[in-house]
Amino acid sequence: xxxxxxxxxxxxxxxxxxxxxxxxxxxxxxxxxxxxxxxxxxxxxxxxxxxxxxxxxxxxxxxxxxxxxxxxxxxxxxxxxxxxxxxxxxxxxxxxxxxxxxxxxxxxxxxxxxxxxxxxxxxxxxxxxxxxxxxxxxxxxxxxxxxxxxxxxxxxxxxxxxxxxxxxxxxxxxxxxxxxxxxxxxxxxxxxxxxxxxxxxxxxxxxxxxxxxxxxxxxxxxxxxxxxxxxxxxxxxxxxxxxxxxxxxxxxxxxxxxxxxxxxxxxxxxxxxxxxxxxxxxxxxxxxxxxxxxxxxxxxxxxxxxxxxxxxxxxxxxxxxxxxxxx
Amino acid sequence: xxxxxxxxxxxxxxxxxxxxxxxxxxxxxxxxxxxxxxxxxxxxxxxxxxxxxxxxxxxxxxxxxxxxxxxxxxxxxxxxxxx
Numbered sequence: 001x002x003x004x005x006x007x008x009x010x011x012x013x014x015x016x017x018x019x020x021x022x023x024x025x026x027x028x029x030x031x032x033x034x035x036x037x038x039x040x041x042x043x044x045x046x047x048x049x050x051x052x053x054x055x056x057x058x059x060x061x062x063x064x065x066x067x068x069x070x071x072x073x074x075x076x077x078x079x080x081x082x083x084x085x086x087x088x089x090x091x092x093x094x095x096x097x098x099x100x101x102x103x104x105x106x107x108x109x110x111x112x113x114x115x116x117x118x119x120x121x122x123x124x125x126x127x128x129x130x131x132x133x134x135x136x137x138x139x140x141x142x143x144x145x146x147x148x149x150x151x152x153x154x155x156x157x158x159x160x161x162x163x164x165x166x167x168x169x170x171x172x173x174x175x176x177x178x179x180x181x182x183x184x185x186x187x188x189x190x191x192x193x194x195x196x197x198x199x200x201x202x203x204x205x206x207x208x209x210x211x212x213x214x215x216x217x218x219x220x221x222x223x224x225x226x227x228x229x230x231x232x233x234x235x236x237x238x239x240x241x242x243x244x245x246x247x248x249x250x251x252x253x254x255x256x257x258x259x260x261x262x263x264x265x266x267x268x269x270x271x272x273x274x275x276x277x278x279x280x281x282x283x284x285x286x287x288x289x290x291x292x293x294x295x296x297x298x299x300x301x302x303x304x305x306x307x308x309x310x311x312x313x314x315x316x317x318x319x320x321x322x323x324x325x326x327x
Numbered sequence: 328x329x330x331x332x333x334x335x336x337x338x339x340x341x342x343x344x345x346x347x348x349x350x351x352x353x354x355x356x357x358x359x360x361x362x363x364x365x366x367x368x369x370x371x372x373x374x375x376x377x378x379x380x381x382x383x384x385x386x387x388x389x390x391x392x393x394x395x396x397x398x399x400x401x402x403x404x405x406x407x408x409x410x
Binding site for chain 2 (some may be wrong): 068158212226227229230231233234236237238240241242244285287290297315
Protein backbone atom coordinates (compact mmCIF):
# COMPACT_ATOMS: atom_id res chain seq x y z
CA UNK A 1 0.00 0.00 0.00
CA UNK A 2 1.36 3.43 -0.87
CA UNK A 3 1.51 6.48 1.44
CA UNK A 4 -1.09 8.31 -0.60
CA UNK A 5 -3.60 5.57 -0.03
CA UNK A 6 -3.27 5.66 3.76
CA UNK A 7 -6.31 6.48 5.92
CA UNK A 8 -6.63 10.20 6.88
CA UNK A 9 -6.25 9.57 10.63
CA UNK A 10 -3.43 7.15 10.18
CA UNK A 11 0.26 7.89 10.41
CA UNK A 12 1.72 7.72 6.93
CA UNK A 13 4.51 5.33 7.96
CA UNK A 14 1.98 2.78 9.30
CA UNK A 15 1.03 1.79 5.80
CA UNK A 16 4.63 1.01 4.88
CA UNK A 17 5.81 -2.52 5.40
CA UNK A 18 8.60 -2.77 7.96
CA UNK A 19 10.77 -4.67 5.51
CA UNK A 20 10.42 -6.37 2.21
CA UNK A 21 11.87 -9.80 1.62
CA UNK A 22 13.46 -9.64 -1.78
CA UNK A 23 16.70 -11.05 -3.14
CA UNK A 24 18.70 -8.12 -1.72
CA UNK A 25 17.08 -8.45 1.71
CA UNK A 26 17.77 -12.19 1.79
CA UNK A 27 21.41 -11.68 0.87
CA UNK A 28 21.69 -8.99 3.56
CA UNK A 29 20.15 -11.32 6.13
CA UNK A 30 22.50 -14.11 5.11
CA UNK A 31 25.49 -11.78 5.37
CA UNK A 32 24.29 -10.64 8.81
CA UNK A 33 23.85 -14.26 9.93
CA UNK A 34 27.38 -15.12 8.77
CA UNK A 35 28.79 -12.08 10.61
CA UNK A 36 26.86 -12.96 13.79
CA UNK A 37 28.02 -16.59 13.64
CA UNK A 38 31.63 -15.56 13.03
CA UNK A 39 31.38 -13.11 15.93
CA UNK A 40 29.98 -15.79 18.24
CA UNK A 41 32.75 -18.18 17.25
CA UNK A 42 35.43 -15.54 17.82
CA UNK A 43 33.86 -14.55 21.16
CA UNK A 44 33.65 -18.16 22.31
CA UNK A 45 37.26 -18.87 21.35
CA UNK A 46 38.45 -15.63 23.01
CA UNK A 47 36.51 -16.25 26.22
CA UNK A 48 37.58 -19.88 26.52
CA UNK A 49 39.74 -20.21 29.65
CA UNK A 50 43.43 -20.79 29.03
CA UNK A 51 43.52 -23.97 31.12
CA UNK A 52 41.02 -25.62 28.81
CA UNK A 53 43.98 -26.65 26.64
CA UNK A 54 45.14 -28.88 29.48
CA UNK A 55 41.59 -30.09 30.07
CA UNK A 56 40.99 -30.76 26.39
CA UNK A 57 43.14 -33.89 26.53
CA UNK A 58 40.88 -35.41 29.14
CA UNK A 59 37.67 -34.12 27.54
CA UNK A 60 38.33 -35.58 24.09
CA UNK A 61 37.98 -39.31 24.35
CA UNK A 62 38.26 -41.14 21.05
CA UNK A 63 37.91 -44.91 20.80
CA UNK A 64 37.08 -46.49 17.47
CA UNK A 65 35.61 -49.65 18.98
CA UNK A 66 33.03 -49.89 21.74
CA UNK A 67 34.59 -50.31 25.19
CA UNK A 68 33.63 -53.29 27.35
CA UNK A 69 31.98 -52.16 30.58
CA UNK A 70 31.42 -55.60 32.14
CA UNK A 71 31.09 -59.23 31.14
CA UNK A 72 28.00 -61.42 31.08
CA UNK A 73 29.66 -64.82 30.96
CA UNK A 74 31.70 -64.90 27.75
CA UNK A 75 29.90 -61.85 26.29
CA UNK A 76 31.51 -58.47 26.79
CA UNK A 77 28.82 -55.80 27.27
CA UNK A 78 30.08 -52.64 25.56
CA UNK A 79 28.89 -49.06 25.94
CA UNK A 80 27.48 -49.15 22.40
CA UNK A 81 25.29 -52.10 23.45
CA UNK A 82 23.84 -49.84 26.18
CA UNK A 83 23.16 -47.24 23.47
CA UNK A 84 21.42 -49.86 21.32
CA UNK A 85 19.37 -50.98 24.34
CA UNK A 86 18.22 -47.39 24.99
CA UNK A 87 17.22 -46.98 21.32
CA UNK A 88 15.30 -50.27 21.43
CA UNK A 89 13.51 -49.37 24.67
CA UNK A 90 12.54 -45.94 23.29
CA UNK A 91 11.18 -47.48 20.08
CA UNK A 92 9.34 -50.27 21.91
CA UNK A 93 7.77 -47.75 24.33
CA UNK A 94 6.66 -45.49 21.48
CA UNK A 95 5.21 -48.47 19.59
CA UNK A 96 3.40 -49.62 22.72
CA UNK A 97 2.04 -46.13 23.35
CA UNK A 98 0.99 -45.70 19.71
CA UNK A 99 -0.80 -49.04 19.62
CA UNK A 100 -2.76 -48.20 22.80
CA UNK A 101 -3.57 -44.55 22.17
CA UNK A 102 -4.11 -44.33 18.42
CA UNK A 103 -7.02 -42.21 17.25
CA UNK A 104 -8.64 -41.71 13.86
CA UNK A 105 -7.82 -38.01 14.07
CA UNK A 106 -4.19 -38.10 15.19
CA UNK A 107 -2.92 -35.85 17.93
CA UNK A 108 0.47 -34.15 17.85
CA UNK A 109 2.55 -37.10 19.03
CA UNK A 110 0.63 -39.59 16.92
CA UNK A 111 0.99 -37.34 13.88
CA UNK A 112 4.71 -37.02 14.59
CA UNK A 113 5.04 -40.80 14.83
CA UNK A 114 2.99 -41.36 11.69
CA UNK A 115 5.00 -38.92 9.60
CA UNK A 116 7.87 -41.31 8.68
CA UNK A 117 5.35 -44.06 8.02
CA UNK A 118 3.39 -41.84 5.66
CA UNK A 119 6.48 -40.49 3.89
CA UNK A 120 8.36 -43.78 3.47
CA UNK A 121 5.09 -45.60 2.80
CA UNK A 122 4.43 -43.27 -0.11
CA UNK A 123 7.93 -43.76 -1.51
CA UNK A 124 7.76 -47.56 -1.21
CA UNK A 125 4.27 -47.63 -2.71
CA UNK A 126 5.44 -45.62 -5.70
CA UNK A 127 8.29 -48.08 -6.29
CA UNK A 128 6.49 -51.33 -5.50
CA UNK A 129 2.71 -50.91 -5.92
CA UNK A 130 2.11 -54.66 -5.50
CA UNK A 131 4.74 -55.56 -2.91
CA UNK A 132 4.82 -52.47 -0.69
CA UNK A 133 2.94 -54.10 2.17
CA UNK A 134 5.65 -56.74 2.56
CA UNK A 135 8.57 -54.33 2.12
CA UNK A 136 7.29 -51.47 4.30
CA UNK A 137 7.83 -52.99 7.80
CA UNK A 138 11.50 -53.81 7.18
CA UNK A 139 12.35 -50.38 5.72
CA UNK A 140 10.45 -48.50 8.46
CA UNK A 141 12.15 -50.60 11.16
CA UNK A 142 15.60 -49.88 9.72
CA UNK A 143 14.82 -46.17 9.43
CA UNK A 144 13.44 -45.77 12.95
CA UNK A 145 16.16 -47.86 14.58
CA UNK A 146 18.97 -45.93 12.85
CA UNK A 147 17.24 -42.61 13.57
CA UNK A 148 16.79 -43.27 17.29
CA UNK A 149 20.26 -44.84 17.56
CA UNK A 150 21.74 -41.69 15.99
CA UNK A 151 19.76 -39.41 18.30
CA UNK A 152 20.89 -41.30 21.41
CA UNK A 153 24.25 -39.62 20.82
CA UNK A 154 22.64 -36.20 21.29
CA UNK A 155 21.22 -36.97 24.74
CA UNK A 156 22.85 -35.20 27.67
CA UNK A 157 25.35 -37.44 29.43
CA UNK A 158 26.02 -39.69 26.44
CA UNK A 159 29.77 -39.72 25.88
CA UNK A 160 30.38 -37.43 28.86
CA UNK A 161 29.46 -39.64 31.84
CA UNK A 162 32.25 -42.15 32.26
CA UNK A 163 32.97 -45.25 34.31
CA UNK A 164 36.27 -46.82 35.31
CA UNK A 165 37.14 -49.86 33.24
CA UNK A 166 40.22 -52.04 33.10
CA UNK A 167 41.66 -52.06 29.58
CA UNK A 168 44.77 -54.07 28.69
CA UNK A 169 45.77 -54.33 32.33
CA UNK A 170 45.46 -50.64 33.27
CA UNK A 171 42.53 -48.53 34.41
CA UNK A 172 40.83 -46.12 32.04
CA UNK A 173 37.67 -44.03 31.95
CA UNK A 174 35.19 -45.12 29.28
CA UNK A 175 31.88 -43.43 28.42
CA UNK A 176 28.93 -45.25 29.98
CA UNK A 177 26.78 -44.86 26.86
CA UNK A 178 27.92 -44.63 23.25
CA UNK A 179 25.52 -44.12 20.34
CA UNK A 180 25.05 -47.45 18.60
CA UNK A 181 25.72 -46.04 15.11
CA UNK A 182 29.17 -44.87 16.23
CA UNK A 183 30.18 -48.53 16.52
CA UNK A 184 31.08 -50.40 13.32
CA UNK A 185 29.67 -53.63 14.76
CA UNK A 186 26.15 -52.16 14.80
CA UNK A 187 26.32 -50.62 11.33
CA UNK A 188 27.91 -53.74 9.82
CA UNK A 189 25.24 -55.95 11.40
CA UNK A 190 22.55 -53.65 10.03
CA UNK A 191 24.16 -53.67 6.57
CA UNK A 192 24.30 -57.49 6.65
CA UNK A 193 20.60 -57.58 7.59
CA UNK A 194 19.89 -55.23 4.66
CA UNK A 195 21.99 -57.50 2.42
CA UNK A 196 20.02 -60.59 3.48
CA UNK A 197 16.84 -58.58 2.91
CA UNK A 198 17.55 -57.56 -0.66
CA UNK A 199 19.05 -60.93 -1.62
CA UNK A 200 15.96 -62.69 -0.23
CA UNK A 201 13.74 -60.28 -2.15
CA UNK A 202 15.77 -61.00 -5.31
CA UNK A 203 15.25 -64.74 -4.76
CA UNK A 204 11.55 -64.18 -4.01
CA UNK A 205 11.02 -62.18 -7.19
CA UNK A 206 13.16 -64.22 -9.61
CA UNK A 207 13.40 -67.63 -7.94
CA UNK A 208 16.66 -69.11 -6.62
CA UNK A 209 17.70 -70.33 -10.07
CA UNK A 210 16.87 -67.01 -11.70
CA UNK A 211 18.69 -65.02 -9.01
CA UNK A 212 21.83 -67.17 -9.20
CA UNK A 213 21.75 -66.97 -13.00
CA UNK A 214 21.33 -63.21 -12.83
CA UNK A 215 24.17 -62.83 -10.33
CA UNK A 216 26.74 -65.37 -11.45
CA UNK A 217 26.07 -66.11 -15.13
CA UNK A 218 26.99 -63.35 -17.55
CA UNK A 219 25.38 -62.64 -20.87
CA UNK A 220 27.07 -63.86 -23.12
CA UNK A 221 27.98 -66.92 -20.97
CA UNK A 222 31.67 -66.97 -21.98
CA UNK A 223 32.10 -63.72 -20.01
CA UNK A 224 31.10 -65.50 -16.78
CA UNK A 225 34.68 -66.09 -15.46
CA UNK A 226 35.33 -62.35 -15.81
CA UNK A 227 31.97 -61.08 -14.57
CA UNK A 228 31.52 -63.34 -11.51
CA UNK A 229 34.38 -61.79 -9.47
CA UNK A 230 33.16 -58.35 -10.52
CA UNK A 231 29.65 -59.20 -9.31
CA UNK A 232 31.01 -60.50 -6.00
CA UNK A 233 33.14 -57.37 -5.42
CA UNK A 234 30.17 -55.18 -6.38
CA UNK A 235 27.91 -56.95 -3.87
CA UNK A 236 30.58 -56.71 -1.15
CA UNK A 237 30.99 -53.00 -1.83
CA UNK A 238 27.29 -52.50 -1.06
CA UNK A 239 27.63 -53.98 2.43
CA UNK A 240 30.80 -52.04 3.21
CA UNK A 241 29.44 -48.83 1.70
CA UNK A 242 26.23 -49.02 3.77
CA UNK A 243 28.04 -49.76 7.02
CA UNK A 244 31.02 -47.42 6.59
CA UNK A 245 28.90 -44.42 5.57
CA UNK A 246 26.68 -44.60 8.63
CA UNK A 247 29.56 -45.38 10.99
CA UNK A 248 31.80 -42.67 9.49
CA UNK A 249 29.17 -39.95 9.66
CA UNK A 250 28.00 -40.63 13.20
CA UNK A 251 31.47 -41.35 14.60
CA UNK A 252 32.85 -38.19 12.98
CA UNK A 253 29.90 -36.27 14.45
CA UNK A 254 30.70 -37.59 17.92
CA UNK A 255 34.33 -36.52 17.60
CA UNK A 256 33.28 -33.13 16.25
CA UNK A 257 30.97 -32.58 19.22
CA UNK A 258 33.69 -33.67 21.68
CA UNK A 259 36.23 -31.32 20.08
CA UNK A 260 33.77 -28.42 20.07
CA UNK A 261 32.88 -29.05 23.72
CA UNK A 262 36.56 -29.06 24.62
CA UNK A 263 37.59 -26.02 22.59
CA UNK A 264 34.56 -23.77 22.97
CA UNK A 265 31.52 -23.30 25.18
CA UNK A 266 28.08 -21.66 25.32
CA UNK A 267 26.23 -21.60 21.99
CA UNK A 268 28.91 -23.07 19.72
CA UNK A 269 28.48 -26.75 20.70
CA UNK A 270 24.70 -26.22 20.52
CA UNK A 271 25.03 -25.19 16.87
CA UNK A 272 26.89 -28.41 16.11
CA UNK A 273 24.30 -30.39 18.07
CA UNK A 274 21.68 -28.94 15.71
CA UNK A 275 23.76 -29.95 12.72
CA UNK A 276 24.18 -33.46 14.11
CA UNK A 277 20.41 -33.71 14.54
CA UNK A 278 20.01 -32.99 10.82
CA UNK A 279 22.81 -35.40 9.83
CA UNK A 280 21.32 -38.13 12.02
CA UNK A 281 17.96 -37.91 10.24
CA UNK A 282 19.59 -37.69 6.79
CA UNK A 283 21.79 -40.73 7.41
CA UNK A 284 18.84 -42.77 8.68
CA UNK A 285 16.87 -41.79 5.59
CA UNK A 286 19.79 -42.60 3.27
CA UNK A 287 20.27 -46.03 4.87
CA UNK A 288 16.57 -46.87 4.55
CA UNK A 289 16.23 -45.53 1.00
CA UNK A 290 19.37 -47.34 -0.17
CA UNK A 291 18.05 -50.61 1.23
CA UNK A 292 14.84 -49.92 -0.70
CA UNK A 293 16.81 -49.14 -3.86
CA UNK A 294 18.81 -52.36 -3.53
CA UNK A 295 15.56 -54.31 -3.11
CA UNK A 296 14.25 -52.59 -6.25
CA UNK A 297 17.40 -53.49 -8.19
CA UNK A 298 17.32 -57.08 -6.88
CA UNK A 299 13.70 -57.56 -7.94
CA UNK A 300 14.30 -55.94 -11.34
CA UNK A 301 15.69 -59.10 -13.00
CA UNK A 302 12.64 -60.65 -14.57
CA UNK A 303 9.56 -59.23 -12.97
CA UNK A 304 10.49 -55.61 -13.65
CA UNK A 305 11.90 -53.27 -11.04
CA UNK A 306 8.87 -51.05 -10.87
CA UNK A 307 5.61 -52.85 -10.42
CA UNK A 308 2.79 -52.01 -12.74
CA UNK A 309 0.52 -49.47 -11.09
CA UNK A 310 -2.88 -50.53 -9.87
CA UNK A 311 -6.17 -49.09 -10.90
CA UNK A 312 -7.67 -46.25 -8.86
CA UNK A 313 -9.71 -48.54 -6.60
CA UNK A 314 -6.65 -50.59 -5.77
CA UNK A 315 -4.76 -47.37 -4.93
CA UNK A 316 -7.63 -46.31 -2.68
CA UNK A 317 -7.51 -49.68 -0.95
CA UNK A 318 -3.75 -49.27 -0.51
CA UNK A 319 -4.25 -45.84 1.00
CA UNK A 320 -6.74 -47.25 3.48
CA UNK A 321 -4.33 -50.07 4.34
CA UNK A 322 -1.47 -47.59 4.78
CA UNK A 323 -3.55 -45.50 7.16
CA UNK A 324 -4.60 -48.67 8.99
CA UNK A 325 -0.94 -49.70 9.32
CA UNK A 326 -0.19 -46.24 10.70
CA UNK A 327 -2.82 -46.74 13.39
CA UNK B 328 -8.12 -24.54 -32.34
CA UNK B 329 -4.91 -25.28 -30.61
CA UNK B 330 -2.21 -26.98 -32.64
CA UNK B 331 0.08 -27.81 -29.77
CA UNK B 332 2.55 -30.58 -30.46
CA UNK B 333 2.05 -33.66 -28.27
CA UNK B 334 5.68 -33.58 -27.11
CA UNK B 335 5.89 -29.86 -26.55
CA UNK B 336 7.81 -28.90 -23.38
CA UNK B 337 4.73 -27.72 -21.50
CA UNK B 338 3.00 -31.07 -22.08
CA UNK B 339 5.86 -33.14 -20.71
CA UNK B 340 5.43 -34.32 -17.13
CA UNK B 341 7.82 -32.77 -14.64
CA UNK B 342 10.77 -35.05 -13.95
CA UNK B 343 11.39 -34.58 -10.29
CA UNK B 344 13.92 -37.10 -9.02
CA UNK B 345 12.31 -39.48 -6.53
CA UNK B 346 13.74 -39.25 -2.97
CA UNK B 347 15.54 -42.59 -3.19
CA UNK B 348 17.83 -41.10 -5.86
CA UNK B 349 19.44 -38.86 -3.24
CA UNK B 350 20.84 -41.87 -1.45
CA UNK B 351 21.73 -43.58 -4.70
CA UNK B 352 23.93 -40.69 -5.81
CA UNK B 353 25.64 -40.56 -2.39
CA UNK B 354 26.14 -44.31 -2.52
CA UNK B 355 27.54 -44.52 -6.02
CA UNK B 356 30.57 -42.34 -5.32
CA UNK B 357 31.44 -44.36 -2.26
CA UNK B 358 31.03 -47.68 -4.06
CA UNK B 359 33.36 -46.59 -6.86
CA UNK B 360 36.19 -46.14 -4.38
CA UNK B 361 35.29 -49.12 -2.21
CA UNK B 362 35.19 -51.54 -5.16
CA UNK B 363 38.81 -50.72 -6.03
CA UNK B 364 39.85 -50.93 -2.35
CA UNK B 365 38.18 -54.34 -1.95
CA UNK B 366 39.86 -55.60 -5.14
CA UNK B 367 43.30 -54.37 -4.07
CA UNK B 368 43.03 -55.64 -0.48
CA UNK B 369 41.75 -59.02 -1.70
CA UNK B 370 44.61 -59.20 -4.21
CA UNK B 371 47.27 -58.31 -1.63
CA UNK B 372 45.91 -60.88 0.83
CA UNK B 373 45.88 -63.57 -1.86
CA UNK B 374 49.43 -62.63 -2.89
CA UNK B 375 50.64 -62.86 0.71
CA UNK B 376 48.97 -66.23 1.12
CA UNK B 377 50.15 -67.73 -2.18
CA UNK B 378 53.44 -65.80 -2.36
CA UNK B 379 52.72 -64.72 -5.92
CA UNK B 380 53.20 -60.96 -5.58
CA UNK B 381 52.20 -58.92 -7.56
CA UNK B 382 49.99 -61.20 -9.68
CA UNK B 383 46.78 -61.16 -7.63
CA UNK B 384 47.21 -57.51 -6.65
CA UNK B 385 47.13 -56.55 -10.33
CA UNK B 386 44.17 -58.86 -10.95
CA UNK B 387 42.47 -57.33 -7.88
CA UNK B 388 43.00 -53.81 -9.24
CA UNK B 389 41.47 -54.83 -12.58
CA UNK B 390 38.53 -56.58 -10.91
CA UNK B 391 37.99 -53.60 -8.57
CA UNK B 392 37.94 -51.12 -11.45
CA UNK B 393 35.61 -53.46 -13.36
CA UNK B 394 33.31 -53.71 -10.34
CA UNK B 395 33.28 -49.91 -10.01
CA UNK B 396 32.25 -49.55 -13.65
CA UNK B 397 29.68 -52.31 -13.24
CA UNK B 398 28.20 -50.46 -10.22
CA UNK B 399 27.51 -47.45 -12.46
CA UNK B 400 26.00 -49.67 -15.14
CA UNK B 401 23.87 -51.50 -12.56
CA UNK B 402 22.33 -48.21 -11.45
CA UNK B 403 22.15 -46.55 -14.86
CA UNK B 404 20.63 -49.40 -16.88
CA UNK B 405 17.27 -49.00 -15.15
CA UNK B 406 17.14 -45.33 -16.07
CA UNK B 407 18.14 -46.01 -19.68
CA UNK B 408 15.10 -48.14 -20.40
CA UNK B 409 12.70 -46.47 -22.87
CA UNK B 410 9.70 -45.05 -21.02
